[in-house]
Amino acid sequence: METVAATLDEIAAEDPANIPAPPTFATAAEERAYRRQRVAAGYRTLARFGLDEGIAGHITARDPEHPDSFWTAPFGAYFGKVRARDLIRVDGDGTIVEGTGRLNRAAFAIHSSIHRARPDVIGAVHAHGLHGKTFSSLHRTLAPLTQDSCAFYGSHALFADYTGVVFDPAEGRRIAETLGNGKAVILANHGHLTVGQTVDSAIWWFVTMERSFQSELIARAAGEPVVLDHETARATAEVVGREDVGWFAFQPIWERISSEQPDLAE
Numbered sequence: 001m002e003t004v005a006a007t008l009d010e011i012a013a014e015d016p017a018n019i020p021a022p023p024t025f026a027t028a029a030e031e032r033a034y035r036r037q038r039v040a041a042g043y044r045t046l047a048r049f050g051l052d053e054g055i056a057g058h059i060t061a062r063d064p065e066h067p068d069s070f071w072t073a074p075f076g077a078y079f080g081k082v083r084a085r086d087l088i089r090v091d092g093d094g095t096i097v098e099g100t101g102r103l104n105r106a107a108f109a110i111h112s113s114i115h116r117a118r119p120d121v122i123g124a125v126h127a128h129g130l131h132g133k134t135f136s137s138l139h140r141t142l143a144p145l146t147q148d149s150c151a152f153y154g155s156h157a158l159f160a161d162y163t164g165v166v167f168d169p170a171e172g173r174r175i176a177e178t179l180g181n182g183k184a185v186i187l188a189n190h191g192h193l194t195v196g197q198t199v200d201s202a203i204w205w206f207v208t209m210e211r212s213f214q215s216e217l218i219a220r221a222a223g224e225p226v227v228l229d230h231e232t233a234r235a236t237a238e239v240v241g242r243e244d245v246g247w248f249a250f251q252p253i254w255e256r257i258s259s260e261q262p263d264l265a266e
Contacts, residue, residue, distance in 0.1 A: 005124045010257070013150070013201040014117055016032050018151060019242075019245055019248050020031055020184070020244075020248060021244060021245040022090070022198050022200070022244065023249045024240070025064075026037070026112060027080060027128070028064045028120075028218070029064040031064040032064055032065065033084070034064060035062075035063075035064070035071065035122070035123075036061065036071055036087055037084045037089060037258075037264065037265045038061065038198075038199035038200055038203070039060070039061045039071055039081055039082075039123075039199055039253055040073075040082045040084045040086070040087070040265070041203075041257045041264055042059045042123075042125060042148075042173060042199065042202075042203040043059055043073055043077075043079040043080075043082040043252075044079065044080055044081075044082060044257050044261060044264055045203060045207065045253055045257055046059075046125075046127050046129075046206075047063065047064070047078070047080035048078035048225065048257065049129075049207060049210075050129075050130075051127050051128075051129040051132075051134050051206075052127060053070050053077040053127065053211060054130075055076050055104075056108075056127065056128040057074065057079070057126055057128055058072055058073070058104050058106075058111065058125075058126055058127075059072060059073070059123070059124070059125045059126075059129030059199075059202075059203070060072045060107065060111040060115070060118045060123065060124050061122060061123050061199045062115055062121070062122050062123075062169055063089060063169055066089075066091075067119070068087070068092045068115075068116075069089050069090060069092065069097060070090055070111060070112075070115055070182075071088070071089050071090075071106070072087060072088060072107060072111070073086060073087055073088075073101075074086065074087075074088055074091065074100070074101025074102055074103075075101065075102035075103055075104035075105075076102060077101070078189045082264070083263060083265075083266045084264065084265055085266050086101075086154075088100065088101050088103065090096070090108060090112075090137050092110055092112060092116065093110065094108045094112070099202050105167050106165055106166045106167060107126075109166050109168060109171065109172040110124075110126065110175055110193070110199055111124050111126075111172075111174035112169070112172065112174075113169060113173045113175065113176040114172070114175070114179060114193075114195060116174045116176070117118070117173070117176040117177070117179075118176070118179070118181075118195065121195045121196070121197065122196065122197055122198055122199060122202070123195065123196045123199030123200070123201070123202030124193065124195045124196075124197060124202055125193065125194050125202045125203055125205075125206040126187075126191065126192070126193040126194075126206075127191065127206070128190075128191045129191065129192075129206075129210040129213075131210055131211075131213040131214040131217060132186075132191045132192040132209065132210050132213050133190060133214070134205050134217060135186070135188075135213035135216065135217060136186050136187060136188050136189055136190055136191055136192065136256035137188070137189050139160055140158065140165040141156060141157070141158050141186060142156065142186075142209070142212055142213070142216060143216060143225070143227050144227060144228040144232075144233035144236070145188045145212075145216055145219055145225050145226075146212065146215055146226060147214065147236055147240060148208055148212055148215070149212040149215065149216065149242045149245075150228065150233050150236035150237045150240055150241065151183075151205070151208060151209075151212075151214065151237060151241040152183065152184055152205075152209060152237075152241065152245075153233040153234060153236070153237040153241070153243075154184040154186065154232075154233075154234060155182035155183045155241055156183065156185060156235060157178050157180060157182055157184075157185050157186070157210075158178070158186045158187065158188060159174070159175050159176075159178040159179075159185050159186065159187050159188060159229055160184070160188045161174070161188070162187070162188045162189040162190055163208070164260075170185045172192065174261070175187065179193070180193065183195055183196065183201075183241070183246075184205055184206075185198040190192060190211055192210070194206040194209060195208075196246055196247075197215065197243045197244060198246075198247045200241070200246070200247045200250040200251070200254070201243050201246030201249075201250065202246075203253075204246045204247070204249045204250040205246055206252070207253075208249070209245050210266075219255070223225050
């Protein structure tokens with residue numbers, strides 16, 4: 001196993017996969033437009049993959065010019081029809097400063113705390129996917145069973161204290177504390193939440209984490225799965241769990257969603 005881990009460390013350092021870097025922008029307006037389009041695409045991705053659940057769930061993107069505020073969809077909007085122009089901008093006090101519509105108070109309680117605690121976080125995603133909420137009832141973290149699940153090895157946590165729908169900012173702060181410097185947190189008896197240094201990566205982490213939950217649930221129902229050892233899981237995480245990899249992994253989904261539903265960018 002030491003040889004395998006050493007090889008993976010070398011791959012992580014050399015990056016033979018030739019992963020491109022996320023784009024940079026000349027102006028805040030250009031970056032804002034990009035982030036808003038990705039938020040809209042994120043909502044539509046959740047709808048496409050069946051990860052929406054009525055009014056439950058939210059995606060946020062920090063504003064590049066006003067970093068104490070974020071963009072999100074109005075509360076009650078159908079995920080599969082969200083457009084960039086539909087989004088509202090919410091400040092640190094929970095006031096809608098741009099756009100019209102209702103604010104999801106649970107989204108504000110959680111996301112405002114995370115954006116405040118993590119200046120590096122640009123995007124955050126939470127929804128009630130079937131396998132995510134099912135796995136969350138086990139009160140355990142993901143095991144490194146597959147290459148994909150290793151993206152979260154050492155980079156996610158369990159928030160085990162479910163007390164009901166999150167409206168209290170104090171509980172949002174506790175969730176942010178549990179998340180720490182990781183990319184995801186499992187909310188016990190609730191679902192999961194992912195964050196990223198781009199909106200794209202935050203969406204990808206959510207989708208692939210949902211699938212990793214599904215994979216582990218199936219594996220444990222079928223028998224006793226073999227868990228990867230620490231060194232192999234750690235070295236694999238350094239390859240598949242990188243932020244640029246998360247950003248790049250979302251691009252095929254963006255291409256599909258944006259080509260099939262170009263109105264999302266409006």
